[in-house]
Amino acid sequence: MYRFLLTPRWWGINVFVLLAIPFCVFMGSWQLSRFEARVDDHRDAKARAESNREEAARPLTEMLPVDKATSGKQVTARGRYGEQLLVPDRELDGRSGYYVLTLLRTDGGKALPVVRGWLPGTAKAAEAPAPPSGEVTVTGALQASEQPGDNGVSAQGGLPDGQTAAISSASLINLVPYDLYDAWVTLDTADAGMTTVPVSATPNTGLDLKAFQNLGYTGEWFVFAGFVVFMWFRLLRREVEFARDAALGIVPEEAAVPASAPAQDEASTPVR
Known part of the structure; x- marks a missing residue:
């Protein structure tokens, strides 16, 4: 009854199933490991923040480029404040507002x-306070350039002059006439009565939307594996039923053709 398993068609089905199931399990496990890594990053975020605040600030140039190890570290830079921009649609403690972003022309140019x-x-x-005049030294937490989609950052389009959606060299290069560092700093103590902006999570870390997407993809891959197994058993059951019916001489109704039909039609045709 199961000789059909040795046919080329079923060899192809079996090979596909044997390859598809491990692949789905591997992809699901990989997505789960990415989610678990983000959970670990989230758990360690507060500890890293405390450690960063306790460390002595280092010169900006020593901490570039920004990566997972240097993001949030305390840095210092010296220069003169120049152009000032606003970053709208930023929430803090459940309230909507905006960042006051000022460009510091450093000694390095x-x-x-x-x-x-x-x-x-x-x-x-x-309403944004003017920056201090003269040469200043700033101390704050180093941050990686933002991209649309990171931590709720929206696209640039539709903003009035003097505003930017993302804090990044790619977004600011068209708004200022000089070279920019591919990073930004949030001051430890805000100027002129403003609220200090907390250090944001490094992109692609922590329990953000992408983390829960990884968890969702984990479930999808395991569902795919289960679906492959279900379809294999369903095809097997149908093939066994066909083989059993054939052994009993049962022909499906839709495939049955009355053997006497042509003879009856011929007999009923009048002879002229």
Whole structure:
């Protein structure tokens, strides 16, 4: 009854199943490991933040480029404040507001985006405090450049002059006339009565939307593996039923053709 398993068609089905199931299990396990890694990053985030605050600030140039190891570290930079921009649609403690972003022209010639603080409400340039004049030394947490989609960052389009959606060299290069560092700093203590902006999570780490996408993909891959097994047993059962019916001489109704039909039609045809 099971000789059909040795046919070329079933050899192909069996090989596909034997390859598909381990592949689905591997992909599901890999997505689960990525989610678990993000959970570990989230658990260690507070400890890393405390450690970063306790460490002595180091010169900016020694901590570049920004990666998972240097993100959130304390850095110092010296220069003069220049252009000021607003970053709208930023939430803090459940309230909507905006960042006040000022570019620091460093001694090295490049400009460093510095988030001097957060203000509630709609972004208005007239309400943003002016930066200190003269040469200043800033100390704050180093952050990686933002990209649309990271931590709720929206796209650039549709903003008025003097505003930017993302804090990154790619977004700011068209707004300022000089070279920029591919990083930014949030001050430890906000200027002029503004609220200090907390250090954000490094992109692609922590329990963000992408982390839960990894968890969802984990479930999908294991469902795919179960579906492959289900379909194999379903095909096997149908093939066994066909083989049993053939052994008993049972022909499916839709395949049955009355053997006497042609003769009857011929007999009923009048002879002229």
